[in-house]
Amino acid sequence: MPKPYPREFRDDVVRVARNRDAGVTIEEIAADFGVHPMTVSKRMRNADVDDGVKPGTTTNESAEVRALRRRVKLLEQENEVLKRAAAYLSQANLPKMIYPLVRELAADGIPVAVTCRVLGLARQPYYRWLAAPVTDTELAQAYRANALFNAHRDDPEFGYRFLVDEARAAGEPMAERTAWRICSQAGWWSVFGKQRGRTKKPGPPVHDDLVRRVFSADAPNVLWLTDITEHRTAEGKLYLCAIKDVYSNRIVGYSIDSRMKSRLAVRAINNAVARRGSVAGCILHSDRGSQFRSRKFVHALARHAMVGSMGRVASAGDNAAMESFFALLQKNVLDRRSWPTREELRIAIVTWIERTYHRRRRQIGLGRLTPIEYETIMTPPASQAA
Numbered sequence: 001m002p003k004p005y006p007r008e009f010r011d012d013v014v015r016v017a018r019n020r021d022a023g024v025t026i027e028e029i030a031a032d033f034g035v036h037p038m039t040v041s042k043r044m045r046n047a048d049v050d051d052g053v054k055p056g057t058t059t060n061e062s063a064e065v066r067a068l069r070r071r072v073k074l075l076e077q078e079n080e081v082l083k084r085a086a087a088y089l090s091q092a093n094l095p096k097m098i099y100p101l102v103r104e105l106a107a108d109g110i111p112v113a114v115t116c117r118v119l120g121l122a123r124q125p126y127y128r129w130l131a132a133p134v135t136d137t138e139l140a141q142a143y144r145a146n147a148l149f150n151a152h153r154d155d156p157e158f159g160y161r162f163l164v165d166e167a168r169a170a171g172e173p174m175a176e177r178t179a180w181r182i183c184s185q186a187g188w189w190s191v192f193g194k195q196r197g198r199t200k201k202p203g204p205p206v207h208d209d210l211v212r213r214v215f216s217a218d219a220p221n222v223l224w225l226t227d228i229t230e231h232r233t234a235e236g237k238l239y240l241c242a243i244k245d246v247y248s249n250r251i252v253g254y255s256i257d258s259r260m261k262s263r264l265a266v267r268a269i270n271n272a273v274a275r276r277g278s279v280a281g282c283i284l285h286s287d288r289g290s291q292f293r294s295r296k297f298v299h300a301l302a303r304h305a306m307v308g309s310m311g312r313v314a315s316a317g318d319n320a321a322m323e324s325f326f327a328l329l330q331k332n333v334l335d336r337r338s339w340p341t342r343e344e345l346r347i348a349i350v351t352w353i354e355r356t357y358h359r360r361r362r363q364i365g366l367g368r369l370t371p372i373e374y375e376t377i378m379t380p381p382a383s384q385a386a
Contacts, residue, residue: 006271147172207308250371262294280305
């Protein structure tokens with residue numbers, strides 16, 4: 001079953017179709033974007049309902065109904081957790097841990113995530129307890145920590161080296177490094193010791209440079225490039241994050257927004273993956289902008305089983321193939337005239353990418369084929385992207 005197009009892509013198709021020139025048909029718009037004409041017509045009808053032009057159930061109303069149903073189900077589950085927890089905690093001879101209740105609720109169909117959120121528990125410790133309620137390592141660690149704590153309580157002026165001797169005398173031998181780790185985690189320091197504090201050091205780059213200016217690939221979804229560009233309008237700046245497949249120079253995903261946040265880059269990845277399908281192992285190369293170093297972006301790469309790569313600081317040549325695309329966009333769209341609104345610039349950018357760059361602009365590096373023609377001819381039908 002084919003995957004649905006990204007929401008941002010569908011909205012762009014409707015924008016272009018609504019603002020098409022006289023004489024341009026829906027079929028031509030559909031051909032430019034590589035979708036079926038019925039899909040464009042359906043999206044336009046849905047957009048008319050959402051805008052109040054035609055009667056019907058809007059997309060937001062349908063989404064609200066689904067969200068309310070999910071919320072009702074979640075509230076029922078949370079209520080069941082609270083009732084069971086109240087009965088569990090009122091028992092005599094109460095056990096020391098509440099994890100058995102989480103296990104019982106999970107067996108009755110209540111998700112562990114819901115139970116842990118209601119009871120204020122962390123899931124990872126629960127799963128570790130479920131696999132091994134008490135491990136030999138944890139037991140030995142507890143005995144050692146207890147011996148060190150007793151020694152520190154009796155003699156607060158002792159440092160960890162002296163505490164080791166006391167623990168050994170109490171029957172819990174351990175290395176000094178082990179004692180230092182336990183004392184460091186618990187904050188058991190000598191009252192005469194130096195004040196402990198944490199110093200922040202800059203961390204290493206998020207990803208290594210796996211490309212090293214070799215911008216070539218022998219198959220689709222092997223090497224992608226990404227970057228962010230901006231342009232001014234009378235309303236303010238508009239930002240574009242685009243992702244290009246080096247194999248065919250096709251822009252496989254993009255996202256456009258009025259703010260340059262990490263979500264802009266994350267949406268571009270999600271849109272690209274939605275259109276290309278399985279991209280496990282694909283390298284995504286970028287510069288060292290904060291958006292590409294954010295935790296949201298790194299988590300998005302891991303979620304799609306992709307591999308990150310980054311060029312050096314202040315070295316445009318490390319991402320030259322992506323910079324060349326933005327140079328074309330700058331010359332053919334951004335600098336052609338002034339743009340009064342972000343909406344007009346967005347439509348112009350999307351139209352140029354999907355109609356001109358993908359389907360009309362022939363490239364020497366592709367044997368004077370367009371990116372769409374190159375993928376169609378050179379890629380086996382079974383692996384072609386939508």
